[in-house]
Amino acid sequence: MQVTPEGPTFTATARRAQIVAATIDTLAELGYGQTTFARIAERAGLSSTRLISYHFAGKAELMSTVVSEIYGTMGRFMGERMAGRADARSLLRVYITALVEFIAGHQPQMQALMSIFLNHHDPDDGGRSYDAGDDRDAIGHVEAILRQGQADGEFRDFDTFVMAATIQRSLDGLPFLLQTRPGLDLDRYARELVTTFDLATRAPAR
Amino acid sequence: MQVTPEGPTFTATARRAQIVAATIDTLAELGYGQTTFARIAERAGLSSTRLISYHFAGKAELMSTVVSEIYGTMGRFMGERMAGRADARSLLRVYITALVEFIAGHQPQMQALMSIFLNHHDPDDGGRSYDAGDDRDAIGHVEAILRQGQADGEFRDFDTFVMAATIQRSLDGLPFLLQTRPGLDLDRYARELVTTFDLATRAPAR
Amino acid sequence: MQVTPEGPTFTATARRAQIVAATIDTLAELGYGQTTFARIAERAGLSSTRLISYHFAGKAELMSTVVSEIYGTMGRFMGERMAGRADARSLLRVYITALVEFIAGHQPQMQALMSIFLNHHDPDDGGRSYDAGDDRDAIGHVEAILRQGQADGEFRDFDTFVMAATIQRSLDGLPFLLQTRPGLDLDRYARELVTTFDLATRAPAR
Amino acid sequence: MQVTPEGPTFTATARRAQIVAATIDTLAELGYGQTTFARIAERAGLSSTRLISYHFAGKAELMSTVVSEIYGTMGRFMGERMAGRADARSLLRVYITALVEFIAGHQPQMQALMSIFLNHHDPDDGGRSYDAGDDRDAIGHVEAILRQGQADGEFRDFDTFVMAATIQRSLDGLPFLLQTRPGLDLDRYARELVTTFDLATRAPAR
DNA sequence: CATGAATGAGCGTTCATTCAT
DNA sequence: TATGAATGAACGCTCATTCAT
Known part of the structure; x- marks a missing residue:
């Protein structure tokens, strides 16, 4: 007699995934306010x-x-891309490039995230939105890279929090830009950001 | 004999202002979804x-x-601050500094704007949000400064749209940052941004 | 010094007439349910x-x-047209012809009347509509003609109430017919009705 | 294995019928304007x-x-009654008799119909009421009988549209008459109408 | 005679959720 | 695991009417 381990059934998992997918599409297309159980x-x-x-x-x-x-999904994607990098300039360049690529390939997901962050106020959480908690993670990740770069002398002396927030915001904004300019050249966009923040962060030549 | 032109009464104007103010507060505090007539x-x-x-x-x-x-309100404030500036570097510096100051002093208003932009889908407008139209104005304004700087040789050769969007996003993000870090030093924040985008935009020394 | 007799002012009377006219138009065009003070x-x-x-x-x-x-208005119009008639057949013929003419010339008024009759339930009157009371008058008027015709031997022996109601209904229906068939030939319509009810009412030849 | 076709449940059908019945009663008693979901x-x-x-x-x-x-319901009732009739005079007689009987037995339904026809303006339908479309059917049905009678030489030469409208109106008016005169003898009413329209339509003896 | 401001009640509709199989 | 039925609360909005001048 076989003991079946406790846990969600295959069917249940599939159903949940189906519902999550439909939720993402609805959020992306209609916004949080129109995303009802019925829709x-x-x-x-x-x-x-x-x-x-x-x-x-x-x-x-x-x-x-x-x-x-x-x-x-995003974490796994970014982890793969950034593996094996050591120096901060490379890490930052890869971070920007990879995240642009991910965002470009997951636009509905990104719009869904934004919708939730800006609208889903959890009353049990004192009305706080997700934004505060979750976005801090991303900023923290970038900030770590920046600190390493400063410690190694690759980067100049700037406020790592402000710079990290600026970088993260420039990436988070991509879905909105794509909404306005669907034909935006993403490779170029990534290259421009890489150059911009390379110039903004690197230590002056001696 | 004086002909008084037709128009809203003083009382009516005051009531409207009172309602608008309460709406802004509610939007900032609870988000668009919870901003009902009752609240x-x-x-x-x-x-x-x-x-x-x-x-x-x-x-x-x-x-x-x-x-x-x-x-x-914002337009009038920015207009006053930027009057009399001619060169692009000054304009950009003042733009960033002034907008940081304005945003810092109008946090509920800024959060209200974000709430509306991201949630108020007008069904008569094909479901489009305000965002597309109105935010483009701000980006366009910055882009004009950047183009002028490139034409005058002050700025290096970058994509003005991408740079403008990046600058605008770094400013729009301030309310969220302040939510997480209420004690953020705003002067320093402005100075960091000015430095960052000065380094990112200026033409290399010859 | 002149003593002004008590009573509504000229201005007031004019205003009331203006409002009544606007009410009739609204009733005719939008129906009772959409006829609000605002409209x-x-x-x-x-x-x-x-x-x-x-x-x-x-x-x-x-x-x-x-x-x-x-x-x-209708009463005065009909009174003028029917003056001087004595025999029932003439009276009935003139009644039908004149009422068709009046209705044709007062379509909005007629539609307004219908709207009110069928919708305006007065809660103080036990929920009774106007219909019962007012329409009985019209039927009563026709019935009197029919009774006279029977007494004079011009008309055959039928139920005067049923016949009167039938005649009145055929006339009341004209506005609806005109709504469906705007080009209806009204003279012909009147002649057809006259013939129809002449055949239906007259005493058989001996 | 039996494939049960998709469709409304028994419970749902019953509930719908219950709601429809309550709606008819409310319409008949209070009129369209007072017929709210709450009532x-x-x-x-x-x-x-x-x-x-x-x-x-x-x-x-x-x-x-x-x-x-x-x-x-009405269609099924009338269909049964008129089956097997061939000549126009019989058809007309049965039509009038059967419809009087049906109306007498379905007074609330008839009043509900009238309420809807005169008040329910569908905004998606250009503000048109049901009246135009649906009542034309009834008139059309009667008109067909009249045309047949003329073609067969049973009926005299009259305008079939005017006559059909007159007949239909005399029947539609029954609910209002019953409201005023609850004790109205319906058999007699039907007989009077049959006689009236028989006299009005039949071809003169040669 | 006129009017701007305000109001409570009610409208049809939609919401996320629970009940009972 | 799935589903039809039911629900109270709240939504934005419109109603005829009253207040105060």
């Missing part, structure tokens, strides 16, 4: 919203699942 | 939501009034 | 609905004024 | 108006369901 169910081809309530404890859990899922 | 009325101390419907044709008109009001 | 005021070019409340005790009084006004 | 729910004994919104897409769908339902 998600319609897009996912579900017979009723009941299935969403069944698989997720509530709207909050659904949204945080969406966020986790996207961050997971 | 606005409560914050403004109105007896019922009916007074909002009385003074504004609908939620859309209220929101666009909020946007116009804030943009008006 | 009446708009059509009458009034600055606010307050003027209607000022001149009429309420919606009920406004509506009953509309009814009275139209019935007054 | 319908109250009459149907529903816990909230939400149940109506749950089973019908909106007020428009509810009203058109009411109309369809009544027309369906």
